[in-house]
Amino acid sequence: MITIQHPVSFSADYPLKRLGPADNLLFFDIETTGFSPASSSLYLIGCIFYDSSAACWTLIQWFSDSPEAEPECLEAFFSMTREKTVLVHFNGDTFDLPYLAGRARHYGIPFDLSHTESIDIFRRIRPCRKLLGMDSMKLSAVEQFLGISREDRYTGGQLIQVYTDYLTSQSPARLHLLLLHNEDDLKGMAAILPVLSYPDMLRDGGTFSESRLLSPEETESFGESPVLQMDFTGSWHLPVPLSHTVSGAKLSFRDSSIRCLIPLYRGCLKYFFPDYENYYYLPAEDMAVHKSVGAYVAKSARKKATARTCYTKKEGLFIPQPKRIWEPEFREEYGSPVSYAAWTPELLSDPEKASDYLKLLLEQI
Incomplete structure (x- = not known):
C-alpha cells in the first residue's frame, strides 16, 4: 500500500x-x-x-x-x-x-x-x-x-x-x-x-420581516386579484437565485431572503360550524343559526342543519392557507381542500404564524 x-x-x-x-x-x-x-x-x-x-x-x-x-x-x-x-x-x-x-x-x-x-x-x-x-x-x-x-x-x-x-x-x-x-x-x-443551502432553506424556512398589499396594477400576472407580498430572511445563503410557484403563490429565493406573492381571494366564503346538531338551516337566508335562536323561527322556514348546510357567509378578502394557521377557517364549500382566513393586516401581527405559513408552502415543493 x-x-x-x-x-x-x-x-x-x-x-x-x-x-x-x-x-x-x-x-x-x-x-x-x-x-x-x-x-x-x-x-x-x-x-x-x-x-x-x-x-x-x-x-x-x-x-x-x-x-x-x-x-x-x-x-x-x-x-x-x-x-x-x-x-x-x-x-x-x-x-x-x-x-x-x-x-x-x-x-x-x-x-x-x-x-x-x-x-x-x-x-x-x-x-x-x-x-x-x-x-x-x-x-x-x-x-x-x-x-x-x-x-x-x-x-x-x-x-x-x-x-x-x-x-x-x-x-x-x-x-x-x-x-x-x-x-x-x-x-x-x-x-x-x-x-x-437549498435543503437547509426548505427545512428551516425563514423569519418574517415585512408585508405589503399590492394592487392588481403592480402584479399583472395575477389578474385582478389583490396580492399579498410577504418577505422572509434566513440563516442560509443560496448560491443561485430561483423562483417557484406552489398553490398559486409565487416564491422567489435570492441570497438569504424569500419573497412570497400570494393572490388573495375576493368574494363570499362560508364558515362551517362544527356542531351542526345544535343548528337550524334557514333556506331563505341561506345560513344556519343556533337552535336557541332558530326556536323563534317558523318551523316551515327552518330545517335541521347538516354538516354541509351548517354555515354562515362572509364577504371580503381572504388569504388561502394549505393547513389551518389562522381562525376562523372559511371555505368555498363543505369539504373544499383549501381553507381561507379573512385578511386583515393584523393577521400578520404574530410573526411566528407568518413563518409557519411559509413552511407550509415550502413543504409542498
Whole structure:
C-alpha cells in the first residue's frame, strides 16, 4: 500500500459547522474497478480531514499498489473513522459505504460504522430536484447548476484501464494521474457544498420581516386579484437565485431572503360550524343559526342543519392557507381542500404564524 498525505487548500462557501465540528468531519471518495464488491476491487480511498495539530486541512490517500494491498487500504480507512465520525460524501450511502462494507466482509475485516454519521450530499439535495429544476442529480449536473467548470479528462472506465496498466508497469505517471483524479474529486466536494443551502432553506424556512398589499396594477400576472407580498430572511445563503410557484403563490429565493406573492381571494366564503346538531338551516337566508335562536323561527322556514348546510357567509378578502394557521377557517364549500382566513393586516401581527405559513408552502415543493 502507498500512503500519500499532505496539506491541501480546502475552502467551502458553506458553513461547515452545519455538518459538524471540523475535527469530526471526514470527506471521502473511493475508486474501484467496478460497481459490485463481489466481482471487482478497491484500489484507492481518498480523504480530506482537518488536522487540528497542524491547524490545516489535510489530504490522505491509500493506494493499493498491488491486489494484495487492498485489505490494508480498508483497515486504514476504518481506523480513521474511529476518530473522524462525520462522513461526508456524494452518493456514498448508495455506493461507497456498501462497497467498502462488501469488500471488508470479503476479507473478513471487522468494521463498525454505527458510531458515525453519514452525510450524503446527493441524498440531502434529492428532495430539492423540482425546486432546482434539474433533470439529473449527478455530480456533473450539480456542478453545472452551480456554475462550476471542471474538466474531467477521464471516465471511471478509462481510469480502471489506467490502474490495470499501472499494476503491470508501476508507472509513476499513471499513479500520479489516479491520485490527482481522486484529489480533484475530493476538492470538488467542497465546491458543491453550497448546494446544501437549498435543503437547509426548505427545512428551516425563514423569519418574517415585512408585508405589503399590492394592487392588481403592480402584479399583472395575477389578474385582478389583490396580492399579498410577504418577505422572509434566513440563516442560509443560496448560491443561485430561483423562483417557484406552489398553490398559486409565487416564491422567489435570492441570497438569504424569500419573497412570497400570494393572490388573495375576493368574494363570499362560508364558515362551517362544527356542531351542526345544535343548528337550524334557514333556506331563505341561506345560513344556519343556533337552535336557541332558530326556536323563534317558523318551523316551515327552518330545517335541521347538516354538516354541509351548517354555515354562515362572509364577504371580503381572504388569504388561502394549505393547513389551518389562522381562525376562523372559511371555505368555498363543505369539504373544499383549501381553507381561507379573512385578511386583515393584523393577521400578520404574530410573526411566528407568518413563518409557519411559509413552511407550509415550502413543504409542498
